Amino acid sequence: MTEKILIKTEVTNISGTKNFAAQAIQHIRSGDTVLLYGDLGSGKTFLTKEFVALLGSTAEVSSPSFSLINQYDDDIHINHIDLYRINDQSDLINLGLDDLWESGSINFIEWPEIIESQIVWHHFRIQIISNPKKKKWRQFILVECHE
Numbered sequence: 001m002t003e004k005i006l007i008k009t010e011v012t013n014i015s016g017t018k019n020f021a022a023q024a025i026q027h028i029r030s031g032d033t034v035l036l037y038g039d040l041g042s043g044k045t046f047l048t049k050e051f052v053a054l055l056g057s058t059a060e061v062s063s064p065s066f067s068l069i070n071q072y073d074d075d076i077h078i079n080h081i082d083l084y085r086i087n088d089q090s091d092l093i094n095l096g097l098d099d100l101w102e103s104g105s106i107n108f109i110e111w112p113e114i115i116e117s118q119i120v121w122h123h124f125r126i127q128i129i130s131n132p133k134k135k136k137w138r139q140f141i142l143v144e145c146h147e
Contacts, residue, residue, distance in 0.1 A: 006144050007020065033119060034108045047128070059073075065085065077104070078106050120147065122144075
């Protein structure tokens with residue numbers, strides 16, 4: 001898999017995060033998959049809320065920690081997937097992820113580590129690095145991955 005860093009930036013406030021989201025969304029199209037990496041509380045769901053709004057949805061975006069998949073339908077179909085509670089590959093069988101990949105929707109996946117080896121097509125990775133000592137500080141890295 002070939003990787004290319006598209007954006008690497010540090011922010012110190014919410015408007016900086018929103019600015020990163022506005023820059024990053026310019027690269028994302030229908031059918032794309034975006035893997036979101038970061039510690040608990042680093043802002044993965046907040047960033048997804050920004051993406052959903054920038055894509056024109058008025059949906060109320062919430063963390064799919066318990067539902068595992070939230071879907072937002074407007075002009076563009078968006079799947080917001082949280083795999084934090086998935087323990088092993090057998091837990092994935094009933095989620096129907098293969099259907100989501102083939103649907104042409106945009107897929108934002110939090111905690112993708114358990115399935116990252118299965119994502120062998122073009123996709124994006126966003127690494128969110130936070131520092132608990134600096135409350136609002138974040139580093140965002142958007143990487144495009146090709147076969």
